[in-house]
Amino acid sequence: GAVVSQHPSRVICKSGTSVKIECRSLDFQATTMFWYRQFPKQSLMLMATSNEGSKATYEQGVEKDKFLINHASLTLSTLTVTSAHPEDSSFYICSARPGLAGDEQYFGPGTRLTVT
């Protein structure tokens, strides 16, 4: 149980274009999903908390107009990186919280974004 998928696993895009990453909870409903970014040799950095049916809560320093988050259903959240630049190249990981008992978060496999 508690499987989270992400799509795509890897994407290369040109500078100035937008990229959408999907995060799905496959065998549970997730009222809350989280988006993280991780640069090489660094720890996870929380970007935003996504709640189904409401606006995402962004961490300080994360541009909400650049990183658009939509949590349209209990099993799907999307992150769109708009007008991507090379410095946005990173490993983007989502997690989902079943929220029934305990506070465990289960991570998707991640999306490696390269902006050329």
Add this chain to the structure above:
Amino acid sequence: QKEVEQNSGPLSVPEGAIASLNCTYSDRGSQSFFWYRQYSGKSPELIMSIYSNGDKEDGRFTAQLNKASQYVSLLIRDSQPSDSATYLCAVNGNNQGGKLIFGQGTELSVKP
């Protein structure tokens, strides 16, 4: 002071030994504590959760929690080379809306 602190390592142990990973946290109101394993280039994988003081065992893994000392640890018995990874301690802070606060991770290397 960082909210969640871990020794960055690397921690090197021989195969078959016990690996001991430590974590301290600053928010005394924290209620939930987790250990994740992250292989290089992969996403974190939940291996243990602990909510009450004391020990919790799952196979070769034992999590220990001491809320009075604000300390949580992970013991890996009979360490295997496949245990070589970065181990992340995560704490659900009080009134954080479910957010996890992660330590910087401890890199573990198990030598055959």
